[in-house]
Amino acid sequence: MNENVTKQEKPSxxxxxxxxxxxxxxxxxxxxxxxxxxxxxxxxxxxxxxDIHMDGETLTLVGTLGLTMPEAxxxxxxxxxxxxxxxxxxxxxxxxxxxxxxxxxxxVLKLRIPKAEHAQTKKIQVQAA
Amino acid sequence: xxxxxxxxxxxxxxxxxxxxxxxxxxxxxPSIRGSSRGYPAMNIGTTPQSVxxxxxxxxxxxxxxxxxxxxxxxxxAGERKSTDAPQGATKHIQERFTGRFxxxxxxxxxxxxxxxxxxxRDGVLHVRIARxxxxxxxxxxxx
Numbered sequence: 001m002n003e004n005v006t007k008q009e010k011p012s013x014x015x016x017x018x019x020x021x022x023x024x025x026x027x028x029x030x031x032x033x034x035x036x037x038x039x040x041x042x043x044x045x046x047x048x049x050x051d052i053h054m055d056g057e058t059l060t061l062v063g064t065l066g067l068t069m070p071e072a073x074x075x076x077x078x079x080x081x082x083x084x085x086x087x088x089x090x091x092x093x094x095x096x097x098x099x100x101x102x103x104x105x106x107x108v109l110k111l112r113i114p115k116a117e118h119a120q121t122k123k124i125q126v127q128a129a
Numbered sequence: 130x131x132x133x134x135x136x137x138x139x140x141x142x143x144x145x146x147x148x149x150x151x152x153x154x155x156x157x158x159p160s161i162r163g164s165s166r167g168y169p170a171m172n173i174g175t176t177p178q179s180v181x182x183x184x185x186x187x188x189x190x191x192x193x194x195x196x197x198x199x200x201x202x203x204x205x206a207g208e209r210k211s212t213d214a215p216q217g218a219t220k221h222i223q224e225r226f227t228g229r230f231x232x233x234x235x236x237x238x239x240x241x242x243x244x245x246x247x248x249x250r251d252g253v254l255h256v257r258i259a260r261x262x263x264x265x266x267x268x269x270x271x272x
Contacts, residue, residue, distance in 0.1 A: 028225045032218040039212060041225055043170075043187035043252035067253060073174040073181055080170050080185060107187035107252015 022086035025061060035114035036095065042085050043107035050104060052111070054097045059089045061109065094119030168226035169205065169254075173234065177266060180240055180258045184232070187252035188225075194254055196247050201238070205254065206231040 028039040042050065045063035053060055063085040091097055094115050101112040170185040184205050186194060195206045211227035214220055236258065244259035 026224040026226075027222055028212060028220065029222040030212070030214045030218050030220050032215050039225060041187040041252070043185040044183075046251055066251070067183060068255070069174065070176050070179070070181060072176045074176070075172070075174050077171070077173040080172055080183075106189060106249075107185075 020084070021082060022062075022084045023080065023082045025063065025085040025087045027087065034120055035112060038089075038109075038111040038113065040085075040087060040109040040111075041107065042104075042109055044080070045085065045107065047104055050109065052100075052102055052109075054091075054100070057091045057093070057097070059091055059097070059100075059113075061085070061087045063109075168209070168230050169232060171232060171234070175237075178260055180236060180260065182234070182256040182258075184254040184256070185252065186249070186254050189249070189252070189254075191249040191254075194249065196254070196256060198236075198242055198245060198258075201240075202233050202235050203256065203258070204231060204233040205256075 025040045025042050027041070030037045030039075040061060042061075042063040044065040044067050046066040049064040049066050051060075051062040065080070065083050065085075091113065095113050096116045097113065099114050103110040168186075172183040172185075174181045174183075182203065186205075186207070186209075188209055189207055193207050195204075197204045197206075206229070208229045209227050237260070239260045240258045241261045242258075245256065247254060247256045249255070
């Protein structure tokens with residue numbers, strides 16, 4: 001279930017040009033002492049159509065819908081009207097982008113971005129004098 | 130720095146987000162059971178043989194979704210639980226829906242309630258209901 005996120009210098013071919021309108025993947029971002037957990041709703045995206053990449057300090061998530069639809073189908077009502085999700089985040093320096101872990105299940109992506117060792121919160125005990 | 134961050138984002142997604150916020154603040158809601166941007170989103174299509182319904186339910190286990198067909202209406206209901214943040218953690222962004230949901234649609238008259246299938250994959254529930262054969266257009270050959 002876990003896979004390491006590939007670090008790429010250039011956006012891959014799966015990444016659409018920035019001008020293309022995309023669906024906004026809704027997210028949840030939780031920070032604790034050792035890192036950040038990011039959850040993103042990407043319903044309808046098969047695992048192989050999900051692209052996560054780091055470019056410098058920019059994290060980009062792109063997911064392409066892969067719904068199976070009968071050929072003769074005519075749309076009667078549509079709320080999801082674009083073929084792709086895209087979301088971009090700027091990571092701060094204390095996050096270690098080389099150690100991002102990703103899980104993808106039931107259309108929800110869970111990313112764990114740990115803080116670099118030196119940036120982790122340390123609890124300092126206050127001694128009684 | 131502030132400007133750089135703003136423009137480095139996708140401008141269309143940003144506009145979409147602003148539109149959502151605007152709708153929320155103005156209380157615009159085209160349907161009595163939640164806005165069209167509510168959870169779960171739904172796409173509906175038809176073919177001559179069937180009605181195809183796609184319900185976007187990310188994060189739901191197939192066993193947690195209730196699908197009911199009654200009196201010509203189809204309802205999809207369930208509850209999406211919130212994620213537990215560990216103690217001392219900070220939630221910076223919370224856009225994901227949590228809580229109970231229910232969506233009901235009325236079906237065309239010619240559907241066959243005995244021929245229905247529901248498959249959940251990648252967070253999308255796909256319900257297919259066949260239409261009655263007698264109602265389907267038929268080509269009559271002229272002798």
